[in-house]
Amino acid sequence: MREVTRSFLRRSGAGQRQSFIAVGPLDLQIGEGEFVALIGASGCGKSTVLRLLAGLEEPSTGQVQINGLPPRDLQAQHSLGIAFQEHALLPWRSVEGNLRLPFEVADLTATKERIGELVTLAGLEGFEHARPAELSGGMRQRVAIARALALRPKLLLLDEPFGALDAVTRRRMNFELERIWQEQRPTTLMVTHNVEEAVLLADRVLVLTQRPGRVRKDMGVPFARPRSADLMRTAEFHRLVDELTADLETA
DSSP: OEEEEEEEEEEOTTSOEEEEEEEEEEOOOOOTTOEEEEEOOTTSSHHHHHHHHHTSSOOSEEEOOBTTBOHHHHHHTTOEEEEOSSOOOOTTSOHHHHHHHHHHHTTOOOOHHHHHHHHHHTTOTTOTTOOGGGSOHHHHHHHHHHHHTTTOOSEEEEESTTTTSOHHHHHHHHHHHHHHHHHHOOEEEEEOSOHHHHHHHOSEEEEEOSSSBOEEEEEEOOOOSSOOGGGGGSHHHHHHHHHHHHHHHHO
């Protein structure tokens, strides 16, 4: 992203429509294979940034490119994977059926071997024929993330993927996501409200200011992978969490 802004129209008290800038100007670079977390207060434009990268929104000014291409070209190449807070699984389809969906949309063949790999990636052996209603919330999110990775995308976008889960399940899913991510190491941007989650999972954490969202802080996370629950008990982990939390409070 280079000098990107995104403006929207809203109604004023007099019933007139006025323009306001939700994001930017914003410069954002993510290295190949890097995991970046984006945090900020509600309404600061985190999800708008993700939607711009996904090609679901067009920038008002500036340029969005991924490997030198606009997001819609990446979509056409089936090189972009997205998972949202709501898993969006088709309720009438089994786990395998939902994992086949990206192949069907792309008019590609989903081999039995590849679907088996994705089931294993999601840690759902034995649940291949289960429908979403028969799965826990965490299991459904694992299917959604595996589905986003089905076509081996160059860019993975995660918008609060665990926001609807309880605290215990969410913590467990953090480690599941790292395990899944390390299998393929796609370039990843994750939007989250949870500072601990950001520090645990990311290589870098970006803090956005209040609207209009701009990058206030770009912090590298120094911990080696794989990361374990023991890391979250260290003084350095808590120091980074405290520093980022303080930045959020003053952003």
